[in-house]
Amino acid sequence: MAATAVLALPLAACSGPLSTLDPAGPAASNIAILWWIMFWGAAALFLLVGVLYALAFYRPQMLSRFSVGQWIVGGGLIMPTIVLTALVTAAFVLGERLIPKPMEDQPPRVYAMAHQWNWQFGYDDAEGQTLQLHIPAGAPVDVVVTTSDVIHSFWVPRLAGKVDAIPGHENVLRIEADRPGTYRGVCAEFCGDGHTRMRFAVIAHAPEDYEAARAAAIARSGR
Amino acid sequence: MSEQRRSNAIRLHRELHDIWKTGPGLQRLAAVNHNIIGKRFMVAAFVFFAIGGILSMLIRAQLATPNTAFVGPEIYNQIFTMHGTVMMFLFAIPMFEGMAIYFLPKLLGARDLAFPRLTALGFYCYIFGGSILIVAMLMGVAPDSGWFMYTPLSSSTYAPGINADVWLLGITFVEISAIAAAVEITVTILKMRAPGMSLNRMPIMGWYLLITAGMMLVGFPPLILGSILLELERAFDLPFFDPTRGGDSLLWQHLFWLFGHPEVYIIFLPAAGAISTIIPVFARKELMGYRAIVVAIIAVAFLSFGLWVHHMFTVGIPHLALAFFSAASALVAIPTAVQIFAWLATLAHGRPRMDVPMLYVFGFLFVFVLGGLTGVMLAMVPFNWQVHDSYFVVAHLHYVLVGGFIFPMLAAAYYWLPHVTGRLTMHRISVPAFWLIFVGFNMTFFMMHMTGLRGMPRRVHTYPAGVGWDWLNLLSSIGGFILTMGFALIVIDIVLQFRFGKPYRRNPWGARTLEWAQTTPPPAYNFASLPLVDRRADMLEPHEIGNELAAGKGYLGFTRHGWMETLGVDMTSGRPDQTIILPQTTYLPLWTALAIGAFVLCLLFKIYWWSLVPLGVTLVLCLCWTHATGLDHDHGDLEIGHGIAVPTHYEAEGAPSWWAMVFTLVCNGTLFASLIFAVFFLWLVAPGWPPTELVETGLLPPALAAITLLGAALTARMAVTANAQGGGASMLLLASAGAHVLATGLIAYLIATALPDPTSHAYAATAFFTLAYVAVHSALGLVFALFGVWRIAQGRVSARRSLDLRIGKLWHDYTALTGIFGIALVLIMPLIVSASGGGQ
Amino acid sequence: MIAERVSAWRIAWMMAGFVVWSAAFVALYSVLSVGCAFGWDEILVMGSLSLQRVVLVALLLVSLGTGWVVVRVSAIHREAAGGAGLTLKPFVESVAWLAAWAALGSTLFSLGPVLFLTSCY
The missing domain is CATH 1.20.210.10 (Cytochrome c oxidase-like, subunit I domain)
Structure with missing residues (x-):
């Protein structure tokens, strides 16, 4: 029963400025749904194994009527094959929706350049750089991530998964914020002494305010 | 009774105790017993x-x-x-x-x-x-x-x-x-x-x-x-x-x-x-x-x-x-x-x-x-x-x-x-x-x-x-x-x-596997005689077996020549096919590890020329290991009890050390395969390709190197055959040694003349490493070939006791195989690179 | 002398199925990387199918075919050694046969995604 109590804990509070379970964009939302499906499935499977173990120990006569073949083929082969096929298929379908495939209406590109230990953000349609990433809310944006030194990782948990900044490579992450607001980000790949403080934010603006806000930010960081 | x-x-x-024991005091450092x-x-x-x-x-x-x-x-x-x-x-x-x-x-x-x-x-x-x-x-x-x-x-x-x-x-x-x-x-x-x-x-x-x-x-x-x-x-x-x-x-x-x-x-x-x-x-x-x-x-x-x-x-x-x-x-x-x-x-x-x-x-x-x-x-x-x-x-x-x-x-x-x-x-x-x-x-x-x-x-x-x-x-x-x-x-x-x-007396849990048939704590030789297993080995009766084995009723329930003996079996059926003579306590492992340690420390403190000293010492010590192995005359099939006679492992086909070389080469081969992966991975994925300078070897030196490697392996193979037929193996092994010298020299020449500066580009660095890998293996092939000659001169090799030569053969074969492949790779890469530019 | 080789081969056959799986895995992963590096996914052959897709699917089919051959050969070995039906004797040959089936299933499961996923993003 302790197990059930422990399993119920994550339900307690999911919110937080960096919580993956407090999503604020379609990518993070979909992944959070995947998580909850997996969570309940895992809880059920864990319970199943626990009950079988307890019965095998305390009421073996209830279970000994199943032959060894039935145990192994049923529990070891058929059950996990069904569960895994379903899960893997779902994850593939979701993955296909999240990857930055070319779209008819290609999203704007922004550039995240990582350094030991800060981020600089640039834009296709504007000169200059900002220290926080500014994006329009309600529409996808492709973040092109790279680095000038060691490996870093761009992660804004409430918007989407992460992508690594690898020297010599450019990786693209598609993010979208449902509503205007400030979404905190961290460097997720260990990058040396300043790893801990390599934080940043993605600031999503209402589309009509976006250009002006970004221009102001560029002006500020230029000073 | x-x-x-x-x-x-x-x-x-x-x-058994006298043969298998480890001495007290500092002699503990010479222990080799698995217990x-x-x-x-x-x-x-x-x-x-x-x-x-x-x-x-x-x-x-x-x-x-x-x-x-x-x-x-x-x-x-x-x-x-x-x-x-x-x-x-x-x-x-x-x-x-x-x-x-x-x-x-x-x-x-x-x-x-x-x-x-x-x-x-x-x-x-x-x-x-x-x-x-x-x-x-x-x-x-x-x-x-x-x-x-x-x-x-x-x-x-x-x-x-x-x-x-x-x-x-x-x-x-x-x-x-x-x-x-x-x-x-x-x-x-x-x-x-x-x-x-x-x-x-x-x-x-x-x-x-x-x-x-x-x-x-x-x-x-x-x-x-x-x-x-x-x-x-x-x-x-x-x-x-x-x-x-x-x-x-x-x-x-x-x-x-x-x-x-x-x-x-x-x-x-x-x-x-x-x-x-x-x-x-x-x-x-x-x-x-x-x-x-x-x-x-x-x-x-x-x-x-x-x-x-x-x-x-x-x-x-x-x-x-x-x-x-x-x-x-x-x-x-x-x-x-x-x-x-x-x-x-x-x-x-x-x-x-x-x-x-x-x-x-x-x-x-x-x-x-x-x-x-x-x-x-x-x-x-x-x-x-x-x-x-x-x-x-x-x-x-x-x-x-x-x-x-x-x-x-x-x-x-x-x-x-x-x-x-x-x-x-x-x-x-x-x-x-x-x-x-x-x-x-x-x-x-x-x-x-x-x-x-x-x-x-x-x-x-x-x-x-x-x-x-x-x-x-x-x-x-x-x-x-x-x-x-x-x-x-x-x-x-x-x-x-x-x-x-x-x-407790024996087997406190009521287990049914062999280790509980021993007295505990176990003696250095484990079993006074070795059991015959007639069913799955987790359904045995340790009590009965334990008494019988202690009484010497199993196999090898005796001692001879002061040998530390145990049995070798056919891999699938478990039929005994050799008696394995194990080496006694020795400080050699300690000295060898110290030499390797000195080598590592030299590298760590960046005194690279000095590192060659412990490296040489390690090689010499490894050769010293062989002193305790081998027999100076054929023993034929030896009694192991219950009317069965088998050869010593020096005279058996599948000796443990032969298989050990096979598995070592499997391990080594994986390293070589990883190297090939690295070469192609860099070409396909790394930024900064194609390199400006490519390897220019001409065809002759690499072809010669490949042919000499092949020759070294073939002569070593012929040496094994000659040895089985009664003689002439030494000359063939010397020929193999000569071929290795030539091959090592040719590859060193290629490294010195045909490669762009290895620090200029990862491409040149991988080509350098591939060739160096081949050269090192060929140089060790020289050691193996000369070792064979030495063993023959010592009388440790006969038509029946061919183990040393057969182990060497494995090494020569491997060196030829990976060597020719490695040389071919270095030759082909420039063609691939100039044809494709590199994936990026 | 001969016995040693026979034993070694019988043991090696226990791994045969998964060796095919490994080879298939390496082949598909490498060809995928090569294809993406050289833009095979943008070369259309056979209507709307890309060159990349055709090559990968063909490789998958070859892998499954080879895996099937290993299953059949293992079954023949097993029958020759006296095994039949679902009785799991003789041991080595039965394990080889079951492992070959497991490897065939693994090939389909782990490489099956070439049939429907986007290849180069």
């Missing part, structure tokens, strides 16, 4: 576990509350790097090796492992390599780039100090012991079982260890290659991983995880073997689904090599490629489920009873199943994108490794310690110790799932208040200290068992 029998038994025991070395391995591993544990306590102290100023990032980075490194390389692998070294011959019914001196060498390499790391830590220059050592953070630009070199050299030194153990375990299981123990009668632990050792042979070389390449980059500026000169940091990640993921299963499988051994004893029912389990572990062994990219889902690999690895990662859950359900079936069909080992089996199932479930979650690409490198992964990996290794090892400790001590444990402390560990562990690490989901990245030395991580981290830290108290109780419990435990 029985008086007569007893006095015979005692006389036999005395004779002694196995225990040393386990004690040393436990000491390293304690060190790793103290480091983890420092981590938890630091993270207990937000904004702690206990240590800064410079120290914290060393602490977590060393925690991971110590636990993986200096605790988990050596602990399993120690267990295998100690128990394997006993489970199989042999008197020792196949290569006792190699066991000792492995131990010294492990201790010396481990000590380098610990001393560096005490001096404040421990590695600090993470246990995964990602470049470029670990390259000389961003880690100019000695720290990263300590990791690369120290760990590679330790890995010598892992490879040695892997070769030895593989050969021992295949060739040195009790007569009649066919493969299907092997105790299941034999299967687990056989497959684990096989995985190590293929799993470790990628990391060894990676470490060599990275050290070459740091020391000599060869840019394998430098993105500004055609290298790629992703190459390191591939090589590292190509080792790193199988590693997890290398740790888990022996532990699962312990579970598969313990459950049947306490279920009072033989293991159910033996064949299914064997198929399952074969499947795990292979599938675990198809998962490594799931550590790299966020590095920008196409979704379809991720899907292969994602599906394989999910798939590996099926053979694991097969094992779990086989264990459940064994319990359900038996009459289970509870005892301390079973408490830990319960802990294992609880924790490991949870870890497995989160593992499947992490295998799902989109979810992985979110929680990769967050505390969710920290939680998962501890659930898998502590659940899959520590809990089973504690079960194994409580199960087998009576075998080591000859005493039983006292339950008064054992049970509360278990609950402290169980509760402490879950409290520490269950919280981390949530900390991770709430966005806490790994490897941060502190965190701000108010983002929802405070109380979770505090609970984790409290749990960590409860866990530590549990381990402290276990230490006390074990000490008390050694000191005050109740002595």
Whole structure:
């Protein structure tokens, strides 16, 4: 029963400025749904194994009527094959929706350049750089991530998964914020002494305010 | 009559004891016996576990509350790097090796492992390599780039100090012991079982260890290659991983995880073997689904090599490629489920009873199943994108490794310690110790799932208040200290068992495997005579067998020539086919390990020319090893008891050392394959291609080199044939030696003249490394050929005693094969590069 | 002399199925990487199918075919050694046969995604 109590804990509070379970964009939302499906499935499977173990120990006569073949083929082969096929298929379908495939209406590109230990953000349609990433809310944006030194990782948990900044490579992450607001980000790949403080934010603006806000930010960081 | 029998038994025991004993005092350093070395391995591993544990306590102290100023990032980075490194390389692998070294011959019914001196060498390499790391830590220059050592953070630009070199050299030194153990375990299981123990009668632990050792042979070389390449980059500026000169940091990640993921299963499988051994004893029912389990572990062994990219889902690999690895990662859950359900079936069909080992089996199932479930979650690409490198992964990996290794090892400790001590444990402390560990562990690490989901990245030395991580981290830290108290109780419990435990007669658990047929603590020679196994070896009657074997009624129940003898069998049927003569105690392993250690230290302190001295000493010492091997005349078939006569292993076809060379070459071949992978990977993926300068060799010198390598192998083959027909082998071996000299010279000439500067581009660096690899192998081929000539001159070789020449033949064949391939690769790469430009 | 080789081959056959799986895995992963590097996914052949897709699917079929051959050969070995039906004797040959089936299933499961996923993003 302790197990059930422990399993119920994550339900307690999911919110937080960096919580993956407090999503604020379609990518993070979909992944959070995947998580909850997996969570309940895992809880059920864990319970199943626990009950079988307890019965095998305390009421073996209830279970000994199943032959060894039935145990192994049923529990070891058929059950996990069904569960895994379903899960893997779902994850593939979701993955296909999240990857930055070319779209008819290609999203704007922004550039995240990582350094030991800060981020600089640039834009296709504007000169200059900002220290926080500014994006329009309600529409996808492709973040092109790279680095000038060691490996870093761009992660804004409430918007989407992460992508690594690898020297010599450019990786693209598609993010979208449902509503205007400030979404905190961290460097997720260990990058040396300043790893801990390599934080940043993605600031999503209402589309009509976006250009002006970004221009102001560029002006500020230029000073 | 029985008086007569007893006095015979005692006389036999005395004779065997005199032959197999290890001397007192300093002579202990000359020990090669598996009983002694196995225990040393386990004690040393436990000491390293304690060190790793103290480091983890420092981590938890630091993270207990937000904004702690206990240590800064410079120290914290060393602490977590060393925690991971110590636990993986200096605790988990050596602990399993120690267990295998100690128990394997006993489970199989042999008197020792196949290569006792190699066991000792492995131990010294492990201790010396481990000590380098610990001393560096005490001096404040421990590695600090993470246990995964990602470049470029670990390259000389961003880690100019000695720290990263300590990791690369120290760990590679330790890995010598892992490879040695892997070769030895593989050969021992295949060739040195009790007569009649066919493969299907092997105790299941034999299967687990056989497959684990096989995985190590293929799993470790990628990391060894990676470490060599990275050290070459740091020391000599060869840019394998430098993105500004055609290298790629992703190459390191591939090589590292190509080792790193199988590693997890290398740790888990022996532990699962312990579970598969313990459950049947306490279920009072033989293991159910033996064949299914064997198929399952074969499947795990292979599938675990198809998962490594799931550590790299966020590095920008196409979704379809991720899907292969994602599906394989999910798939590996099926053979694991097969094992779990086989264990459940064994319990359900038996009459289970509870005892301390079973408490830990319960802990294992609880924790490991949870870890497995989160593992499947992490295998799902989109979810992985979110929680990769967050505390969710920290939680998962501890659930898998502590659940899959520590809990089973504690079960194994409580199960087998009576075998080591000859005493039983006292339950008064054992049970509360278990609950402290169980509760402490879950409290520490269950919280981390949530900390991770709430966005806490790994490897941060502190965190701000108010983002929802405070109380979770505090609970984790409290749990960590409860866990530590549990381990402290276990230490006390074990000490008390050694000191005050109740002595017992034989087989306290009612087990049915061979090791319990021994008297405990076991004698150096294990069995006074070797058993005939007539059924599955986990359904024996240790009481009866024990008495018969002690009375000398089995095989080899006598001594002759002062030889340390044990039996070799046909690999599948278990029919005896040779008697193996093992080497006596010697200091050579110690001296050899010291020489290798001196070599490592020279590299560490960057006195490269000096390093040639210990390298030469190592080679000479290795040749000294052969002094104790070989016979100076044919013995023909020798009586082993029960009317059976077999040749000595020097006169047998499949001698252990022949197979050892085969498996060493498999391991070496994996390293070569990883090198080829590296060459093509860089061409396809790395930035900065094509290189401006290509190799220009002309066709003649490389063709000549290839032909001489082929000639060296062919003449060595002809030498073996000539030797079998009665003579003329020496001349042919000298011809082979000459060909090797020529080949080595030609390749050295190619390296000196045809290559662009190896520091200019990763392409040139890989070409350099490939050719150097071939040259080194050919130079060693020269040693093998001359060694054969020397052995013939000494009279250690005859038509029947051809082992030395046949082992050499394997090396020459391998050198020709990889040499010609390597040379061809260097020739072809310029064509590929100029035709394609490079993938980018 | 001969016995040693026979034993070694019987043991090696226990791994045959998964060796095919490994080879297939390496082949598909490498060809995928090569294809993406050289833009095979943008070369259309056979209507709307890309060159990349055709090559990968063909490789998958070859892998499954080879895996099937190993299953059949293992079954023949097993029958020759006296095994039949679902009785799991003789041991080595039965394990080889079951492992070959497991490997065939693994090939389909882990490489099947080439049939429907986007190849180069």
